Amino acid sequence: RVKLDKIILSSDWLKALIVMLRPFKDARLNSSEDILEALSRLSGIIIEDKAGTFIGARMGRPEKAAQREMSPPVNLLFPIGSNGGPSRDFINALNNNEKITVELVKRRCSSCNKKTWTHKCPECRIPTEIIGECESCGFEKRYDEETVCEKCGGNITYYEKYVVNIAEKLYEVSREINDPLPGKIKGVKGLNSLTKTPEDLAKGILRAKHELYVYKDGTIRFDVTNAPLTHFKPGQIGTSVDKLRKLGYTHDIFGEPLTSPEQILELRIQDVIIPRKAAEHLLRVSRFIDDELKKLAGMEPYYNWEKPEDIIGELIVVLSPHTYAGSVARVVGIIDGLICFAHPVLHAAKRRDCDGDEDSIMLLLDPLINFSRLYLPNRVGGRMDSPLLITSIVYPEEVDEQAHNLDVVEAYPLEFYRKARKNEHVSNIVRIIPTIKNYLEKPEAFAGCRFTHPQSLLVTSVKESAYKKHSSMLGKIIGQIEIAERLAGVDVSLMVEKIMETHLLPDIVGNARAFFTQEFRCKRCGSKYRRLPITSRCYNCGDELKQTVYRGAVEKYVELTQELLGKYVKNQYLREQALIALEGIKKILSKEELSEASGRQVSLEKFM
Incomplete structure (x- = not known):
C-alpha cells in the first residue's frame, strides 16, 4: 500500500521481491533482454508471461432464432398483382369480389388439349404438362428450361396472362379441404421464376391457419x-x-x-x-x-x-x-x-x-x-x-479442412506450450496434437473426440444480448457508449469516431440524398412516380400518392450527432465533415423545424 510518499510492503511481498530482483547480487542488465528474460536470469527462476497475447474483438452479429420471412412475408407463392391492397391479401381481394389478371404458367391437357395454369385439367382431372411458346414464330415445345427457339432463335416463354376469379377459386379450394378461410392470406405481387408456376391455393390457406410463412422455394425456414x-x-x-x-x-x-x-x-x-x-x-x-x-x-x-x-x-x-x-x-x-x-x-x-x-x-x-x-x-x-x-x-x-483441425485430446502436452511461446510455425505444432485429420476414413473420425475444459452449463441465465433489446439503432448506439464509458480498456473517443465515420455520417448523408430524390408510390396499386404529379393522384387508379422516404429518416441521428461532436469527437477532419453535413440539412429543413418534436414527419408539400 502507499503511505504518504512511501510504498509499504508486507513481509511476504518483500521476500518475493528479494528473490526475484537479487539486490545484493552483482549483475548487469543486457540491453537486448526484455524484462522477463532479465528477471529470469537474475533470480534463476524461469518466469513466463502471464497474459501472453492480447486479441481485440467486437460483436459480429447478435444471436437469432426466428422464422424466416420474405419482405413482405407471404403465406403463398401465388401472384395477386395490385389487388388485395398493400398487404397483397387474398381475403381482401375476395371481399371486394375482384378478378385478378396475372401471369401464370402455361400448361396443356394431353387429353382435351385445353390450356390452363392448374396442375390438373379442370375438365378431365388429369395432370397437365408445361409448354413453352416462341414469341416470334409460335413454335411450341415441352418444358426443358431452354429459352431459345430451336427453329428461329427467338425467345421462348412458358407463361401467359390469365384472368382468375380469385373468390371462386378460394371458396372451391376451401370446400375441397374442408377448412374455413383464415382472416388473411398474403400472396406475392408477381412470380419471378422461369415458368411462373404458382403454389396450390390450399397450401396458402393451411399456412395462414398455422401462422407460417413460405420462402422463395416453397419451404418453411x-x-x-x-x-x-x-x-x-x-x-x-x-x-x-x-x-x-x-x-x-x-x-x-x-x-x-x-x-x-x-x-x-x-x-x-x-x-x-x-x-x-x-x-x-x-x-x-x-x-x-x-x-x-x-x-x-x-x-x-x-x-x-x-x-x-x-x-x-x-x-x-x-x-x-x-x-x-x-x-x-x-x-x-x-x-x-x-x-x-x-x-x-x-x-x-x-x-x-x-x-x-x-x-x-x-x-x-x-x-x-x-x-x-x-x-x-x-x-x-x-x-x-x-x-x-x-x-x-x-x-x-x-x-472442409477447417473441421479436420479439431483436436481430440483431453490435455495439451507441455511441448505444445513451449513451442507456442517461441512462436513456432503452426505446422510444427499440429504434429504433436492429434486431430480429426489423423483419423479420416477410420471409425475414430465419427467418435472418440475429447475436450480440455469441462462446462457445467450450455446456456447461461442471460438468454438474449442487450443489443437485441433496444428496438432502435439510436438506443443501441447510446447503450454502447454507456458501456464503453465504464470500461477502462476502451477509448471512448476513438469508438465514437468509428461509429460516426462508419454509421452515423453515411446514414445522414445517404438518407438526405434519398429524401430529396425520392419516388412517390400509390397507396392502392403500388405504381411509382419519379416526379409528383400536380394532382398528387395516381394516373392509374386515382388514389392518393405517398412518400417513400420521410423527413424523420433524415433527422433521426442529427441530435445524437451534435451531442457526440461536442463531447467525444476529437478528429478535426471528421468534425468538419459532420458539421458540413448537418449545416446542409439545417439550411434546407430550417432550424425551427429541426427543433420540433422528434419523430414528426412532414409532407413534401411544405417545400412546394
Whole structure:
C-alpha cells in the first residue's frame, strides 16, 4: 500500500521481491533482454508471461432464432398483382369480389388439349404438362428450361396472362379441404421464376391457419445462429436418459452405461440441439404437413405431434444461405437459448466455420414435399439457398479442412506450450496434437473426440444480448457508449469516431440524398412516380400518392450527432465533415423545424 510518499510492503511481498530482483547480487542488465528474460536470469527462476497475447474483438452479429420471412412475408407463392391492397391479401381481394389478371404458367391437357395454369385439367382431372411458346414464330415445345427457339432463335416463354376469379377459386379450394378461410392470406405481387408456376391455393390457406410463412422455394425456414459442440450432459439438453438410450446413447465417454443425467456424452456428428423457439415453430410446421398429407394427398398424417418435445429423435434438414446442398440432422435436445448446437463436422458440411453465422433448419418432409425448382427465381443466384441436394450421410473426409483441425485430446502436452511461446510455425505444432485429420476414413473420425475444459452449463441465465433489446439503432448506439464509458480498456473517443465515420455520417448523408430524390408510390396499386404529379393522384387508379422516404429518416441521428461532436469527437477532419453535413440539412429543413418534436414527419408539400 502507499503511505504518504512511501510504498509499504508486507513481509511476504518483500521476500518475493528479494528473490526475484537479487539486490545484493552483482549483475548487469543486457540491453537486448526484455524484462522477463532479465528477471529470469537474475533470480534463476524461469518466469513466463502471464497474459501472453492480447486479441481485440467486437460483436459480429447478435444471436437469432426466428422464422424466416420474405419482405413482405407471404403465406403463398401465388401472384395477386395490385389487388388485395398493400398487404397483397387474398381475403381482401375476395371481399371486394375482384378478378385478378396475372401471369401464370402455361400448361396443356394431353387429353382435351385445353390450356390452363392448374396442375390438373379442370375438365378431365388429369395432370397437365408445361409448354413453352416462341414469341416470334409460335413454335411450341415441352418444358426443358431452354429459352431459345430451336427453329428461329427467338425467345421462348412458358407463361401467359390469365384472368382468375380469385373468390371462386378460394371458396372451391376451401370446400375441397374442408377448412374455413383464415382472416388473411398474403400472396406475392408477381412470380419471378422461369415458368411462373404458382403454389396450390390450399397450401396458402393451411399456412395462414398455422401462422407460417413460405420462402422463395416453397419451404418453411427457421433461421438460427449456429454454435459448435462436441459433448453434453442429458440434464443440459432437457432429454431423458431413457429417450437418449433409445436414440443410441447407451454409454458415456468413459464407457460406463448411461444411467444418470449428469454423465458426459459425445455428440454424434449429425445430431443437433435446437432452441425451444425452433421446436415450437417446427411443431406448427408438423401440423401444417399433417394437414397437407391428409387434406391434399388423401394420406394419413405422419407426425401427429402434440408438444415441442415430440421433435426429439426426428429428422430435419440444415442449410446455409449461400449453398444449395442441405444435410440431414437428428434433433436430440432442446435448450432455452437462441442458438443451434451441432458438431463442427456438421457445420463444415454446411460450408460454415463455426463463427456464429446464421443457418436455416427445415422439417425433413417439408422440402421433400413442398420444394420445387419451378418456384426458384430466374436470375443470377436464384438457386442459391435452396435444397437442390440433400446429403443423408455426412463423411468427415468430405467436409472442409477447417473441421479436420479439431483436436481430440483431453490435455495439451507441455511441448505444445513451449513451442507456442517461441512462436513456432503452426505446422510444427499440429504434429504433436492429434486431430480429426489423423483419423479420416477410420471409425475414430465419427467418435472418440475429447475436450480440455469441462462446462457445467450450455446456456447461461442471460438468454438474449442487450443489443437485441433496444428496438432502435439510436438506443443501441447510446447503450454502447454507456458501456464503453465504464470500461477502462476502451477509448471512448476513438469508438465514437468509428461509429460516426462508419454509421452515423453515411446514414445522414445517404438518407438526405434519398429524401430529396425520392419516388412517390400509390397507396392502392403500388405504381411509382419519379416526379409528383400536380394532382398528387395516381394516373392509374386515382388514389392518393405517398412518400417513400420521410423527413424523420433524415433527422433521426442529427441530435445524437451534435451531442457526440461536442463531447467525444476529437478528429478535426471528421468534425468538419459532420458539421458540413448537418449545416446542409439545417439550411434546407430550417432550424425551427429541426427543433420540433422528434419523430414528426412532414409532407413534401411544405417545400412546394
